[in-house]
Structure formats: C-alpha cells, structure tokens
Amino acid sequence: TSTIDSSLPPLAPVYPPKDGSATRNESPKLAKLISLLSLQQHIEGGYFVETDRDTNRVPNPFLNTTPSASSSDQTTFYTSTGAEKTRNASTSIHYLLTPESPMGAFHRNRGRTIHTLHRGRGRYVIIHADQVMPEYDSHSGMRAKARVETFIVGQNVEKGERLQWIVDGGKYKSSFLLPLGGEDAADNGGLLISETVVPGFEYSDHDFMRIERLEALVTKEQADEMRWMLRK
Ligand code: GUN
Known part of the structure; x- marks a missing residue:
C-alpha cells in the first residue's frame, strides 16, 4: 500500500x-x-498552449521575495531576481497528458493556479513545501517532513473525483494520466484541462523539484514512491 x-x-x-x-x-x-x-x-511533460495573457499589469507580488545569494535558504531555485516591478494580471493555458506523454514532472510556480477539467482522468500529487512538520522517519531519524496530498481528477464526482482544483503558489505539483476504466491503454483519449495562473505565468517564477529537495521534504519511503515523477 501507499506510504x-x-x-x-x-x-x-x-x-x-x-x-x-x-x-x-x-x-x-x-x-x-x-x-x-x-x-x-511542455518541458514538464505533456502538451500546452497559452490561450490568454491579460495585458493588464499588476504590481509584482513576488517582489524581493528571492533570498540573496548569501542567504542560508538554499531551497529556492526560482530564477527571477524579484526585481521585475509588474506581472500580467493572469495567464491561462490548455494542458494535455497522453499515453505518449503521460506525466507532468514535479515543479512549482509562485503564482496560484486554478485548474479546470475538460475531459479524461488523472492523479495529482501536491507537496506542501510550505507546511513542513518535524516527524520521525525510521531511516534517517528526526527530519523535516512536508505534507503530501494526492487526489484524482475526473468526471466521476460521486467517487470523489474533482472537476476543479486549486494549487497555491510555492507548492510542488506533479500529475499523471489514468485510464477511464475499461478501454485499452492505447485508446486513452488523454487528460485535457485548463489552468489559470494569477498573476500571470513567467518562467522566472517556475522551478523543477530536485532529488535532493524531494529527499529533504519527505520520508525515504515517500521519496522512493515519487522518484519517477521527477523531471529526467
Ligand atoms: N510557458 C511555458 N509553460 C507555461 C505555463 O505553464 N503557463 C504559461 N502560461 N506559459 C507557459
């Protein structure tokens, strides 16, 4: 069973x-x-297209939130200097997972992301890197551990599948394609969603999870279960 x-x-x-x-x-x-x-x-895996970028600009809420090079916080790899004064108010994309590109690798965005299902089924894993609790792990002794959340997105609301899901900025996210049930693997029609990021997406507000960070955030058992979801 899952850890x-x-x-x-x-x-x-x-x-x-x-x-x-x-x-x-x-x-x-x-x-x-x-x-x-x-x-x-998409560099995360899957496919995407940006469908909207609000030309209205808002003050950059992440201004000066990047630790300086001399800071002891070695966990932040966002590339923005924190000096850009504004951001587009929002951006939206379509995002698709398929049997040929079935996984979106662990990454985070500074912006909050609203996801809406169009079709298909998938599983999300969220690592709440901002909710770290000291907890005992038999392999390494006392260590920091982040809350790990996982849920299914799909049309089967009665079974608890989600039509809409929100991921707050700063949390690591990964996703992978699931079968609807019954069909041959190759017949999977894909997981198609829309995502809106507020404020708008910038690569400088995006970074990928690294193996060292994953191992520091979760137990060894959990890291072993999630290692395949890292970007190759
Ligand atoms: N360009 C590359 N990746 C993304 C993304 O996730 N969202 C948007 N809006 N643009 C991108």
Whole structure:
C-alpha cells in the first residue's frame, strides 16, 4: 500500500514512462486534438498552449521575495531576481497528458493556479513545501517532513473525483494520466484541462523539484514512491 494515501493505489506509472525527447506516436484522435488546439510539448511533460495573457499589469507580488545569494535558504531555485516591478494580471493555458506523454514532472510556480477539467482522468500529487512538520522517519531519524496530498481528477464526482482544483503558489505539483476504466491503454483519449495562473505565468517564477529537495521534504519511503515523477 501507499506510504502517502492508503485509500489510493501506490504512486506508480500507469502508462509506461517515455523519454521526453523521443518522437511521439500519438493516436490519430489525439494527434488531431493537439493540432486543432495548437498544443506544443511542455518541458514538464505533456502538451500546452497559452490561450490568454491579460495585458493588464499588476504590481509584482513576488517582489524581493528571492533570498540573496548569501542567504542560508538554499531551497529556492526560482530564477527571477524579484526585481521585475509588474506581472500580467493572469495567464491561462490548455494542458494535455497522453499515453505518449503521460506525466507532468514535479515543479512549482509562485503564482496560484486554478485548474479546470475538460475531459479524461488523472492523479495529482501536491507537496506542501510550505507546511513542513518535524516527524520521525525510521531511516534517517528526526527530519523535516512536508505534507503530501494526492487526489484524482475526473468526471466521476460521486467517487470523489474533482472537476476543479486549486494549487497555491510555492507548492510542488506533479500529475499523471489514468485510464477511464475499461478501454485499452492505447485508446486513452488523454487528460485535457485548463489552468489559470494569477498573476500571470513567467518562467522566472517556475522551478523543477530536485532529488535532493524531494529527499529533504519527505520520508525515504515517500521519496522512493515519487522518484519517477521527477523531471529526467
Ligand atoms: N510557458 C511555458 N509553460 C507555461 C505555463 O505553464 N503557463 C504559461 N502560461 N506559459 C507557459
């Protein structure tokens, strides 16, 4: 059973992980969807297109929140200097996971993200890096441990699947494709969602989880269960 949420299956890839740079052989239906929506490969895995960038600019709420190089906080890898005075008020994207690109690797954004399901089914894992509790781990003794949250997104509301989910800024997020049930693996029509980030997305407000950080945030058992969700 899972060391993270015993009510859900262990965190393991359902669709075979693939090399991110490999040429993808999507089903004709998915290839058409990718083409119609003008989706591009995302560096996190999956496909995306930015559908809106509000030209209205707001004061940058992350101004001067980056620790200086001399700071003892070695856990922040955002590249923004914290000096940009403004941000676009919001941005929105479509995001798609497919059997050929079935996983969005652990990363975080400074902005808060509102996710809305269009179709398909998937599993999310959130590491609350901002809610770290000292807790005993048999492998390493007393260490810092962040809350790990996992849930299913999908149309089956009666079974607790979510149609909309919010991830606050600063939390690490990963996701992977699940079958709807019944279909052949190759018939999966993908997980298609929309995401709105407030304030708008900038790469400088984005960073990937690193193995060292994962191992520092969670227990060894949890890290072992989630290692495959890191960016290769
Ligand atoms: N460009 C690259 N990744 C992203 C993203 O996640 N959101 C937006 N809006 N633009 C991007």
